[in-house]
Amino acid sequence: MGLKLNDLIASGEPGRKVLLLGNEAIARGAVEAGVSVAASYPGTPSSEIGLTLAQIAEQVGMYFEWSVNEKVAFETAAAAAMSGLRALAFMKHVGLNVAADAFVSLAYTGCPGGFLLVTADDPSCHSSQNEQDNRYYAKLALTPVLEPSTPHEAKEMTVRAYDLSEKHEMPFILRTTTRVSHTRGIVELGEARDRPKIGEYKKDWRRYVLIPANARVRRAVLLEKERDLREEAEKSEFNAVEEGEGEIGVITSGVSYCYVKEAARELGVSPPILKLGFTSPTPYSLIESFSKDLRAVLVVEELEPVLETEVRCTLQKSRLRVEVLGKMTEHIPRAYELNTGIVGAALAKSLGLEWTVEEIPEGKAKAPPRPPVLCPGCPHRGTAYILKQVVGDEAVYSGDIGCYSLVAIPPYNLMDNIHCMGASIGLANGFSKAQGRPVVALIGDSTFFHAGIPALINAVYNRHPMLVVVMDNRITAMTGFQPHPGTGMTATGAKAREVSIEDIAKACGADYVATFDPYDIDKGIAEVKKALSHEIPVLVARRPCAILEWREKRRRGEKPKVYHVDEDKCVGCLKCIRDTGCPALIAIGEKVQIEKELCAGCGLCARVCPTKAVEVVD
């Protein structure tokens, strides 16, 4: 399946229609636009762009890398665009927080090669720590923004962005949301451009050396470009008026447009609609001419009232007395993603109509919650168990983001904070000064490379006692198994030099560095005890992700050893389930059984069972 689709993305003929995920459509857009260099750090909902490019880059002659973090990804791509090549950087919304410094500077210098930044926002925080609206970044750096409503549009905008970016020598933003990135829709393929491998860096000191004297000049250039780009937005093919009836119009962008269309159909109305795809710089004249004969406009967008604010400014500037309805008038909620029902209710209210919803009384039976759990055999489980045994609950566990974040929830409850990538060690610096409990920082391998290292150096330099545990499962698991510098493999599967976490920890000046296997509980307990006698020890808990192991084994045709419960010995205390939270353990009646399809054979449950009822199946 994978291959067939990737072949189409890599070399499908123009005119052909294919069912693609929004992210796959963006990857195809990069192929069509002749992008030479693409770089990213994984993050939902942007990751499939990279998962696709990793598969096809070689075939189409593109360079693609998973960079160590978003800032480096952005800079890698930016340099390509500064060298005249077309370049793509993509990341989840919070990734831009990490890359923001580089981003603003690129807006100032601009670049001769086309540059597109894809930021994938996540309304409703489906897989994120916040629901920030990255359109604000565009306002901050005065960069133009395209907002697709569908996968097809995502591809079209990707391609068009490069022409515009080169014309204005400005980086462009393609802002998607989860329901565009993770929606499959019909995409019509287009012609693919040539893809040069090597560009040319034309030295330009006044432009690229942002010392104050030059930056001041660039600021003026940036404002000039904003004016030109506004003209571009005014006439963009992505901004269109759909004629309709009545004196109440709708202005909308992104996926919200789809909900507006659906809601209008259900209500049997056809208000005039201004659909904006090129949203920033705001096309003032277009909004003005659309609104001038209307009594009111309803602005429909997800998250912050960014467009709504612009519409209000536009109308006030042109002295039009048109009522603006939206988030500020509480027609549309600010938090969480929209759907047809929410938009339908707002549209109905604006039009003085009724939006009816079927009323179904609550049922008696309730579904018990099903939080995500660590997989059977996950190495993070053993590490959590070991720390619980030795360090216990007394310490402040400064946590981080990845699969291992799941040790923050029952039955482990082993993280006291999760803020952002790298914050485990970062916050631990302050905790060790500001409060009296011992401090443990739990960080994943990919996360360590991403943002952990400067924080560790700070701990050593400023003497902040803490135990750092790098939970090294040999992959970036959470986001779909991307390689990183510690894996010895590049994004496209080539062999790379493996960067050693232990060597880095030593070079940072950690007082003690050791490694243990989280399946070997006794050794792990001994290692943690030893480490605790040092001020700033770093422990690496190393064992590959169980899913990877399982795939490897299946490829080699090996069967994992599995465990089973001896029914006669099981007293139904459920200690195994409570201590391990392993999904392969199933309580049936008064006893526990092990689902042999799921068991990965780690043996942790056998260790914790007080009656030794869990045994290896021969």
Add this chain to the structure above:
Amino acid sequence: MKPCSVVVCGVGGQGVLLLARTLAEAAFIEGLDVVQSEIHGLAQRGGAVVAHVRFGSRVHSPLVDPYKADLLLSLEALEALRNRVYAGRKTSVVCNMLILPPPSAAAMRMKIPKLDEIKEAFAHAKLFEYVEAQRIAGEKGLPQGANMVVLGFSFGLGLLPLSEKGLLEAIKTVVPDRYIEKNIELFNVGRKVAESRK
């Protein structure tokens, strides 16, 4: 054709997304407009998974609204219950006869609703059918294939406004080559079960 809205749900690892994709491809093959949306994110198995598929002459919204599903296909009974919000009076529900109690609920000895209690919660729906997809797929040696039994069963009951040809073609597009034959076999078994029930 007016839009048909399907919600597919189950537990991670059961093939929810594959089933949703098969439906989307089938509609696409028939020349219909399609949108399908899904939530990825956590790589782990064992979490709740849900995907929305909508197709028709013209469809816009990638999401099915509460109570507005034409069809709710569930690969696990507790997940059907969790997604009950999509089932209105016009909704048909097909559910794999399988309960996978969440480990956390088991640890806390929480009460797990029984199959008949779950069915009861859908008393308002147009139709609710269990199909022993798990048992059938297990017997045929492909326990991950329960999704195809559910698909075949729904088709056999006449709940899918899609052609058999389109669905089979879609299975061939979406399923990895070495599993195509088995998947089609499971689809057909599901369909026969439905026909025998009519």
